Amino acid sequence: MIRTFGFPELLFILDGAKWTVLMSLAAFLFGGLLGLLVALARTSKIRPARFLALCYIQLFQGTPLLIQLFIVYFGLPIIGIRVELWLALITGLSLHASGFLAEIWRGSIQAVPEGQTEAARALGLGYISRMRDVVLPQAFRISLPATVGFMVNLVKGTALAALLGLTELTRAGQLMSNITFEPLKVYATVGLVYFAICLPLTLVSSRLERRLNARG
Incomplete structure (x- = not known):
């Protein structure tokens, strides 16, 4: 039975958006923690640590996110590690995020004047x-724009x-499009929801950056 795109269909799309937001937040949190460790290793004076961190970053920046998700979800069971879909997605997205955030933060750490470290x-x-x-x-102040830019891409990557x-x-948009046969309305709504999720990130980033620059 063909349905008309209306309020119940909109609620279904918004329910899907809830999982998009949760995935993005979890991936950014766990990926950020791991990325910070990799960035510190990348800027350390220990050569093996720098080399391993570089290989890690190149691995996750040089392969598509979809392949990374497939390897986690379909590859781990081959070696006896079975993971639920939700956990596999969070793991794959977190690893992906850590590789990019590590390189962003590595550049920001190295951009801090050497005199600051010498004074410390x-x-x-x-x-x-x-x-x-x-x-x-x-x-953190230096990396803020690039970090928020990656966060926006991470939301879309989910x-x-x-x-x-x-x-x-x-x-959720795909399912509603198949049911209603109104793809223009459905995907326009999906696009607006993505925009509504990402816009506050940009606005908060701009405000925070102005405050940090004012204090600096």
Whole structure:
């Protein structure tokens, strides 16, 4: 039976958007934590750590996100590790995010003037204190635009979860388009929902950047 695109169909799409937001937040959180560790390894004075971090970044930047998701979801069971679809998607997206965020933050850490680090050493600050209190706060300010830009791309990248069967925003739109035979209305709505999710990120980033620059 063909249905007309209306309020119930809109609610179904918004329910899919909920999973898009949750996936994006989880992937950014876990990917950010791992990415920070990789960025620190990439900027360390230990050569093997720098090499391994570089290989890690190149691996996840040099392969498509879809392939990474497929490997996690279909590859892990081959070696005896069975994961639920939701966990596989979060894992794949987090690994993908960590590779890109690591490189963004590596560049930001190296963009902090060397004199800041030398001054911190002169004050007797250890590595952890130097990074936490001197380098990383400045690197955060430098990396903010690129970090938010990647976050927006990550939100849009969750659309690939539809290919693995999760009913997120894009998949919800596909289902409603098949039921209503009104693809223009459906996908225009899906596009507006994506826009509504991503726009606040850009606005908050701009406001935060202005505040940080004012304090600087």
